[in-house]
Amino acid sequence: MKIAISASGADLNSQVDPRFGRAARFILFDTEKQTFSVVDNTKNLNAAQGAGIQSAENVSRSGAKVVITGHCGPKAFRALQAANVQVVVGASGAVSDAIEQFRSGKLKTAESADVEGHWS
Amino acid sequence: MICAIASGKGGTGKTTVAVNLALSINGPVQLLDCDVEEPNCHLFLKIPTPKKKTASLPVPVVNREKCVNCGQCSRACRFHAIACLATGVLVYEELCHGCGGCVKSCPNNAMEEVPRSIGDVETGIKGHFTFTQGRLRIGQAFSSPLVRAVKQGTAFDGTTIIDCAPGTACPVVAALRGVDRVVLVTEPTPFGLHDFKLAVETVRHLKLPFGAVINRADAGDSRVCDYCQKENIPILMEIPDNRRVAEAYSNGQPAIEAVPELREKFSELGRRILEDSSFSKDGAA
Incomplete structure (x- = not known):
């Protein structure tokens, strides 16, 4: 299974970006192979609107089944839900730590968006 | 002849000028309230608008x-x-x-x-006066298509006055496109001048003939006048600061009814907007 983690850097030691829609990158982690790749998301970083929607499209097309991030707004959440992607919020620290926290069940799966649109 | 009443800053008196100007024009006149997010001309006209059309x-x-x-x-x-x-x-x-x-x-x-x-276009007629307004549905974010729908009625044999939204954004540009003249209403305050400059820039960009109306003209300083002089912008009318105008406004009464001396001023403005020579055409094609 592939997990997409919103990240400010390009490896497992980089920090989790708390913003889903305007994260610079997604680290795509394969739980079976224990490998990762990087999905660039910089074009959505400065989008005037619809950053969350396009980021969700990006994640969905990457084949990820789970998103780990800090917060997720309503439009992004709707897209991720429609794409059958599980949304996990409240992550912080290094990407590798976030993956570990998710595996040990310390992070919660969001039932809805946890912030308003354009919260930051 | 289509004349739009616009301003950079909100609250300078667009509606006051639009309503009183429309009421002062002899012959067939139509007033289009294109401030569709908060149409308020109807408060002063009290013309029922039974004809409704949905804009989509x-x-x-x-x-x-x-x-x-x-x-x-x-x-x-x-x-x-x-x-x-x-x-x-x-x-x-x-x-x-x-x-x-x-x-x-x-x-x-x-x-x-x-x-x-996205909203409704509502029309009512009283004698030679036709009134149309757009009313954006609550929760809708796009007002420009509704502004265009309100303006679809501008094929009118007479004078058309358009009350625009404040500012210089898309809904204002939608209201200004295709008009013959623009009256920019401002006030002699620092904010009034700042936003007036933005409005001047907008109408120049759209290449529309325009002039200025200074509301509460004796309340501030002379910087708006100085700017108009420097930029060759004709001042079409000055409305003095008058408590009776504000009182009438708060009661939904047109200023020309409450303050008779304004009636002649607005009739004069009506005459001037029909004269080509009254308007600045520095930006016009």
Whole structure:
């Protein structure tokens, strides 16, 4: 299974970006192979609107089944839900730590968006 | 003849000028309230508007049998209103500007447009006076298509006065396009001057003949006048600061009814907007 983690850097030691829609990158982690790749998301970083929607499209097309991030707004959440992607919020620290926290069940799966649109 | 009343700053007196000017014009006149987010001319006219027409925006729907999920529509949409997900295409109607780009970009004709109502165009007639206003539905973000729908009635044999929204953004540009003249209402304050300059820039860009009306003219300083002089902008009228105008406004009474000396001033403004020579044409084509 592939997990997409919103990240400010390009490896497992980089920090989790708390913003889903305007994260610079997604680290795509394969739980079976224990490998990762990087999905660039910089074009959505400065989008005037619809950053969350396009980021969700990006994640969905990457084949990820789970998103780990800090917060997720309503439009992004709707897209991720429609794409059958599980949304996990409240992550912080290094990407590798976030993956570990998710595996040990310390992070919660969001039932809805946890912030308003354009919260930051 | 179509004359738009605009301003940079809000609260300078656009509605006061639009309503009293329209009421001061002899012969057939129509007033279009294009400030569709908060139309307020009706408060002073008390003309019932029984004729209602719904204005809508074309938004795409996806035919799932034809869609191959290629992503062309999503890439075509500069407003990011379409997400092309692994599970199919998702449309965010609230972000759609109705441009039709997605429909044209689809290689499989899998998209068609359906109307989404955004507001109402309401009309009423009293004697030689026709009044039309747009009323945006609560929760709608796009007012420009509704402004255009209100203006569809401008093929009118007489004088048309348009009350614009404040500012210089899209709904104002939509209201200004195609008019013959613009009256910019401002006030002699630092904010009034600052936003007036933005409005001047806008009408010059649109190449429209324009002039200025200074409201509460004796309340501030002379910087607006100085600026007009420097820029060769004709001052079409000055409205003195008068408590009776404010009182009448708060009671929904047109200023010319409450303050008789204003009646002649507005009649004069009406005459001036019909004269070509009264307007600055420095930006005009």
